[in-house]
Amino acid sequence: MGRRIRARRRDLGLTQTDLAGPEYTKSFISQLEGGYADPSLDTLRFLGRQLHLGLSAMAGDAADLRLSVLAGLLDWAQAAMRDRRTDPARRAIELAREIAAEARSDFYAADALLLLADLELDAGNFERVHAVLNEIAQLPVSTGSRTSTRMALTQGRLALRRGDPASAAAAFRRASGHVRKTPRHPDLTVRAMIGIAVASIPLGEFRQARRRLQSAMTLAARHSLEAWRGRALIVLAEVSRIEGRAEEADQHLLEAGRALASTDDRPAQAEAGKPAGERAVDRLV
Template identity: 35%
Template sequence: MVKRDDPETIGRRVQRLRRERGLTQRQLAEPAYTPAYVSTLEAGRVRPSDEALQHLAARLGVGFEELATGRPAHLATDLRLRLTEAQRTQACGNADEAAAQYERLLAEAERFDLTDVQAAALLGLGECALDVGELTRGREYFERCEHVLAEAPLPARVPALRGRAVSHYLAGEIRYAVYLLESTLDELNRNGMHDPDALLLLYASVIGPYMDLGAHARAAQAAEFALALAPQAGDPALVARMHRSAARTLLAEGRLAEADASLAKAAELYRQLQLRTELANCHWMRGYVCAQRGELGRAEEELRAAQAMLRERRASLYSSQVVVELADVLHRRGKSGQAAELLHQVLGELSSERGAVHAAAAHRLLGIIAEDADDTEAAEEHYVRALSLLERAGAAGDLADLCRLLGDLLRRTGRVEAALDAYRTGLGHRTAPGTTTLGPAPAQPPWASTQF
């Protein structure tokens, strides 16, 4: 239903259009209405019916919507076509050009109060900002999108909520990201709002944060729910994202062949959709699978392909994360000098506020490389920096491993008490996955008890 302007605004519009066309009130009114009715309408003292507006629009030579809202004929359709073009531009890898298209769309949508187009443009701007690593700016766009959709049902707000959670996750605020995603899942499931696209998007998005927190049980359950939802989802991009996220859980369980198959499905969908960033992420994950199998040459090829695609999109933050994985493979291939050079370059692009977990991974690997070179002072410095970043992010599983590395180093250099302290700290982080590291698990979807 078209949201009309108030009677006074419509009345002034009718009067202006009538005068522009040189019509009298009688000529405009006949044969269905009286001049007195037109006079009352133009004065804003009556709310015209749809039938009256249809009659007046036909006499004035304009569309019903233009007379009722002031929007040019076919404006909404034109903006939605342009929105699709902006989304295609973004999918093809040009975040800057897509952002400019979204900005122009947003200005027009705000001018004519087209809420759905405003929300879609803000969502696109947020995604473009994340692509290039502008996390704060991206979060602001997502928050604005949520504000525009404040009166909309929760499923309509899920993409913006998810975007805000991802911006916090990439900034290293993993627990808060999990809180946002879990609380939204809770509200959907407890209130019976079974929207497959919304639920699939949330379950796929929470797998990564769960894994970083060491909550493997919850990650596995989220992946199972996402896989169950996939056949019901209408958006192939969501299905592809689900396959990529589920692969991470399969990797943690050692199911490498299944993970590789899931990533292959995701990659094919993304090729069809031309979603270059997501396709690059598939190469990234496939590189990780190959590294776990010991296929280091192929792993390097996949990771370099991901890095090149992300650089092409100027997705600097994601590119930096891939570089850390690539450096690990290079180190394992005996190319520690190349690995260290890459890590020092990437640390200039990461920080505690922007990619904290991967910055910590870079310092951790530099520490290992320094240890291999018998530079224990540099190794300890890198481990301590990594520890600080992981404590801020709350990445429990990684913290435990890092404390072990630091403890072993301290023990080898004769500092037994300091080593024991490091080991104790690490043990404190080896909690049962998905229990003490987080609050209660989110409510299960109503259909889960019959399927699992």
């Protein structure tokens, strides 16, 4: 795969720095082209956009084709989870885990397990979430900033669902600390900020919540992350409602609706449409 990426880059007249863009580094692209780096799903998507190639075009031999299949499976599983099609999503994740094991790709194994943890969390299987997170912790990539960030986000969401906002806030702060080492994933930064804000609400720390949400919305707008900007606005509307600012809350919800209209984030759209006081903002992290 590295050779094909290098050839395509040269065909387009791009340097390694050009290909890296602001999200990655020249050193990382060099390692990738030399076969010394195992690209994550996010990396493959980014390279596909930069090189105007589909995942299958970047794949060639059997091992690379497995990575292409893995990427597609995990994408499909995420879409199924958004549509609340739990059983098909679970089957896709389990198949992805099998292929990741055959391909000896810890990155994809971790991605599949993180999706499984989210699936179990949404189903209320809290003990199973713990077991999955422990399984991820055994993988070498668990110490990487991206995986560590996503694990901390899941731990924060789990604490919220268990009614422990203080532990949730601590987990989201850990995620925020990890994500500083992962500047190429602004969506994770936004999620950590929203998580801290959501955990701050039951603690009565409304100023903290507002500050984090404003930062999240600014970053989301900068990177065209409209779904996450919409989610932040829904949480901000809840803060305004609790503080007795009904008109302000309505304005935030209107803006959230506009942001979410261009996305396929159906869970967030559903929360935005619920009556005041019935929104489960802990599910928006």
